[in-house]
Amino acid sequence: MAKILLIDSNPDHRKSLKGLFEYRMPHSVVIENDCVAGARACVAERPDLIMINLLLFLDHKFAFSRALSRINQTEKIPVLVHLSGVVEDLSRRNAEVNGAAGVLELPCTAEELGEEIHRAISTGGRRGTTAEVKTVTWPSEHLAEGQASAREVKPVDWVAMASTNSTQTQAPSADPGATLKERKTPDTTRKSTAGSSTFKLAAFDSVDPETVKSGRSDSKTRETFKPPDWPSVKPEDVKKSGGRSA
Secondary structure, eight states, X not given: OOEEEEEOSOHHHHHHXXXXXXXXXXXXXXXXXXXXXXXXXXXXXXXXXXEXXXXXXXXXXXXXXXXXXXXXXXXXXXXXXXXXXXXXHHHHHHHHHTTOSEEEEESOOHXXXXXXXXXXXXXXXOOSOOOOOOOOOOOOOOOOTTOOOTTOOOOOOHHHHHHHHHHHSOOOOSXXXXXXXXXXXXXXXXXXXXXXXXXXXXXXXXXXXXXXXXXXXXXXXXXXXXXXXXXXXXXXXXXXXXXXXX
16 A cells, blocks of 8 residues: 555546545545645655646646755655646656656546556656667778779879860861852752651852842842932922912
8 A cells, every 4th residue: 555645736637536546546645736735745744656747747847856856855756647638759758757757648547547556656766867878870881901992083084085086076178168168058969858758958049249239130030220200390380379280
């Protein structure tokens, strides 16, 4: 049989848990409404286990748990935290890191409450334990002596690349005039076949700039522009005729 100190400001929690302890559990219970009265009861009653609401346990950055750790008579009393509904993993982890020996989700049966009480008391009241931080070891690449790494960057052989490009480039023609002539004169003999159809390039007549400047042209359809012959009218005649021309 163990003495349990219940600290909870929720009247529904106090009523249900008090009924379990009085009628279904062999343990005795002492009930307080807030953390200040609960801390005084811890020193006076010396309970075997403290049951506290999670909201009160988290209040003022776990002030209740830190207060118990500073008193020699209460530092080894285990704490069981309870809350209505499902407890999130983050809240459960924060409660355990800051001194909770277990987390109980309400409502619960007498068997579940008895198991949690037994598990919390068996921990011995260890409070404020944190997980050990392990050093991360990164894998390193070990190469044998004289062995080159697969990621080794090789220098670029610019001389070899220049000689390769020069052999692939077509040699320029010895006659620059011939090259210019080939560019100006369209090749009408080239054909591109696509299936059964044949595509022929159209040949356009070239115009000599000297002929254009001199005004001469070989076109047979050239027409000569003649200015129109407008009759001359005297202003005196227009005034006498009243604006009508003869």
